[in-house]
Amino acid sequence: MLSRIAILVGLLLLAGNTHAQYPTYASGHINNITLAGDLILIRIDAAFPTNCAGTAFNWIAIPAANKPIQAFVLALQARSAMPSTMVTIYTDPPGANGFCTVNQIDPWE
Secondary structure, three states: OHHHHHHHHHHHHHHOOOOOOOOOEEEEEEEEEEEEOOEEEEEEOOOOOHHHOOOHHHOEEEOOOOHHHHHHHHHHHHOOOHHHOEEEEEEEOOOOOOOEEEEEEEEOO
16 A cells, blocks of 8 residues: 555656656747857757757757747747746757757747
8 A cells, every 4th residue: 555655656746847858849948049040049948858969058959941930939039038938849859960959839828
């Protein structure tokens, strides 16, 4: 009986972890942004997706081909809404530029 309670408590603790690592996505707030050429680079205040291992300084790139995603992130920055907007960022592994790339961003409502 005690072992069942211990397992249940452990599962509840894991379920409540908002900074868990996932293979291809992370949920959190965008807490830093920089521009480099035609890339927008962002960082989030959550555990880094595991498929992004090896990316320099935990930057995640939004390539120019993803203009709607770039526009969304720039709009958040312009409205100073990055700290208050929770997002889930879906990623692809690092490419030729050495950065993990965003393939989808989903704001929480």
